[in-house]
Amino acid sequence: MTALLKQNINSHIALTDAEMEAFCNLFQHKIIKKKNFLLRKGEVCKFEGFVTKGTFRVYHIDKSGREQILYFAIENWWVTDIDSFTTERPSQLFIEALEDSEVLLISKKDKEFAYTNLPKIEKLFRVMTQKTHVALQRRMIDNLSKTADQRYLDFIEKYPQLNQRLSNLQIAAYLGISHEFLSKIRNKIATKK
Amino acid sequence: MTALLKQNINSHIALTDAEMEAFCNLFQHKIIKKKNFLLRKGEVCKFEGFVTKGTFRVYHIDKSGREQILYFAIENWWVTDIDSFTTERPSQLFIEALEDSEVLLISKKDKEFAYTNLPKIEKLFRVMTQKTHVALQRRMIDNLSKTADQRYLDFIEKYPQLNQRLSNLQIAAYLGISHEFLSKIRNKIATKK
DNA sequence: GTCATTTATTGAACTTGTTCAATGTTTTTT
DNA sequence: AAAAAACATTGAACAAGTTCAATAAATGAC
Numbered sequence: 095m096t097a098l099l100k101q102n103i104n105s106h107i108a109l110t111d112a113e114m115e116a117f118c119n120l121f122q123h124k125i126i127k128k129k130n131f132l133l134r135k136g137e138v139c140k141f142e143g144f145v146t147k148g149t150f151r152v153y154h155i156d157k158s159g160r161e162q163i164l165y166f167a168i169e170n171w172w173v174t175d176i177d178s179f180t181t182e183r184p185s186q187l188f189i190e191a192l193e194d195s196e197v198l199l200i201s202k203k204d205k206e207f208a209y210t211n212l213p214k215i216e217k218l219f220r221v222m223t224q225k226t227h228v229a230l231q232r233r234m235i236d237n238l239s240k241t242a243d244q245r246y247l248d249f250i251e252k253y254p255q256l257n258q259r260l261s262n263l264q265i266a267a268y269l270g271i272s273h274e275f276l277s278k279i280r281n282k283i284a285t286k287k
Numbered sequence: 288m289t290a291l292l293k294q295n296i297n298s299h300i301a302l303t304d305a306e307m308e309a310f311c312n313l314f315q316h317k318i319i320k321k322k323n324f325l326l327r328k329g330e331v332c333k334f335e336g337f338v339t340k341g342t343f344r345v346y347h348i349d350k351s352g353r354e355q356i357l358y359f360a361i362e363n364w365w366v367t368d369i370d371s372f373t374t375e376r377p378s379q380l381f382i383e384a385l386e387d388s389e390v391l392l393i394s395k396k397d398k399e400f401a402y403t404n405l406p407k408i409e410k411l412f413r414v415m416t417q418k419t420h421v422a423l424q425r426r427m428i429d430n431l432s433k434t435a436d437q438r439y440l441d442f443i444e445k446y447p448q449l450n451q452r453l454s455n456l457q458i459a460a461y462l463g464i465s466h467e468f469l470s471k472i473r474n475k476i477a478t479k480k
Numbered sequence: 481g482t483c484a485t486t487t488a489t490t491g492a493a494c495t496t497g498t499t500c501a502a503t504g505t506t507t508t509t510t
Numbered sequence: 511a512a513a514a515a516a517c518a519t520t521g522a523a524c525a526a527g528t529t530c531a532a533t534a535a536a537t538g539a540c
Contacts, residue, residue, distance in 0.1 A: 464527070
């Protein structure tokens with residue numbers, strides 16, 4: 095059940111078998127059907143999750159009703175609203191399953207327990223947050239400097255697995271463009287080749 | 288010399304006086320004159336810095352020569368290229384003083400020393416990275432959902448101190464628009480009131 | 481204080497991306 | 511298998527933002 099989680103943790107830091115067991119035992123397995131929500135705007139995010147099956151999208155809905163996707167999470171990715179989870183304030187985000195999915199969830203209390211009793215877990219989350227932050231910095235710069243065409247080409251090159259699994263609607267909401275315009279970009283790319 | 292740094296650390300976590308002294312003693316004071324660089328593209332970032340005086344901008348230059356500002360750092364802010372610092376690979380970024388400035392710098396080796404010998408420092412940087420990450424997530428969503436006018440209004444409301452100290456050139460590079468267009472936005476706002 | 485440099489403004493032509501509406505295609509549900 | 515729903519494409523009119531060039535204003539260097 096937690097094999098993928100253990101492998102993921104191993105890719106960041108080294109834990110003894112006992113530490114690994116102790117930590118992984120804190121997670122609860124949960125099944126989320128397609129179109130169901132792990133979190134809705136207004137709720138306090140009470141978990142940090144690790145995806146073992148399926149796809150989630152973490153998104154925001156603005157005043158005019160448009161959706162902006164902060165990130166996708168598929169197998170082997172972590173998912174949470176880190177803001178709401180740490181501050182315990184209502185979330186501004188939605189986390190929705192785009193397919194029938196499964197996650198391992200750890201509660202805030204159990205995570206705090208791990209921080210105090212398993213010092214390396216503090217390092218694990220520092221390292222993971224740093225890596226996530228670096229990726230977001232790159233995306234920020236790309237969004238400031240690149241045209242939508244280029245961002246789309248980058249996306250399909252960087253995340254071929256996501257490109258296969260996601261509708262163009264979802265990809266457009268991630269790139270920050272209308273799906274109609276994405277369709278025109280795709281047409282332009284296809285006819286150019 | 289390190290009073291501001293101590294105050295900043297206290298705003299994130301609680302350290303004993305001995306821990307605080309031990310940690311703050313690892314920092315070196317450095318003066319950087321206006322238009323000089325703390326880091327240039329191609330160099331490995333060997334420090335994490337805390338600004339005690341002045342202003343820095345952390346920016347990227349794209350293929351067409353346009354500059355995108357990742358963030359500004361004034362007194363009481365931290366500054367580094369976290370990507371280059373952790374991976375020890377050449378940086379893609381420039382860090383430049385926009386005024387005569389002063390920073391407290393900690394080297395990678397000393398930071399590692401702190402992580403192993405002062406466990407709370409691990410927590411300090413986890414917490415700080417989380418907060419920075421949350422701020423960047425918000426900026427990302429704003430950039431995906433809001434028009435340049437609104438982002439500018441948000442900027443001057445959120446960072447009045449930066450708005451005062453920075454040229455419109457710098458602000459435009461942060462917002463991801465041309466400075467000419469920022470000028471037109473400013474005109475529109477001024478004549479509307 | 482003057483000259484040179486940098487920063488800010490404005491207008492015109494252009495490019496990128498949006499909106500809306502209509503139509504076709506695919507997927508899901510029953 | 512048919513009907514409904516969701517997704518994708520296309521075109522036309524529009525809005526947002528860029529580029530280039532010219533000029534004005536502010537700042538810095540000597």
